[in-house]
Amino acid sequence: MQYSFVVFSLVLFISININAQKxxxxxxxxxGKIKSEGWTHNNKKIKYWTFYYENGRVEKEGHFQQDKPIKYWYFYTVNGNKKSEGHFVDGKKNNWWLFYDDMEKINHKCQLKDNQKNGYCLMYKNEKLVAARKYKAGKRIKEWTDFKSFRKENNLSDLQ
Structure with missing residues (x-):
């Protein structure tokens, strides 16, 4: 009886370890074209992953932890141009994010918190700053169209 319990425990331990492997x-x-590739552990995405459009171009790429995006990610259009890039924290967009126009020039960059604009958004046209907006929980609360008034009303260290 004791021998069969030990054998059963050993078989169970080995099968759990095999299934828990990366x-x-x-x-x-x-x-037949590749859609995504990356590492898993216990059937959850971990480490670096790349996702592809059906035309073979990269759609997005970044890190996962326990099936949630983390760290810095890059997003691309179906034509392969940069679309956006930024930080994920525990599966949600946070910190500064950059958004690009069709020419891959920065259109705007925004501070995000939990997938919403929360903080400043700096708006660009032809690589020149044309406006700044302030958001709280996704709602616009203020806008400036000249740097002088923006600087007068804000602490520029908040932009870091």
Whole structure:
């Protein structure tokens, strides 16, 4: 009886360890083209992942921890141009994010908290700062169209 319990425990331990191993996964579109690739542990995304459009270009890439995006991510258009980039914290967009126009020039950059604009957004046109906006929990609360008035009303260290 004791021998069978030890054998059963050993088999259970080995099968759990085998299933808990890290593995590199790839998923594919019905066409056979790669859709995503990256590491998993216990069937949850971990480490670096890359996702692709069906045309083969990269859609987005970044790190996961326990199936949630973390750290710095990059997003691209279907044509391969930069679309946006920024920080994830525990699966949500946080800190500064950059957003690009069709020419891959910064259109605006915003402070985000839990997927919402929260802080400043700096608006650009032809690589020149044209406006600044302040948001709280996704709602715009103020806008400036000249740097002098913006600087007068704000602490520039908040932009870091």
């Amino acid at each position: 593995s590199y996964k790839r998923t594919y579109y019905d066409s």
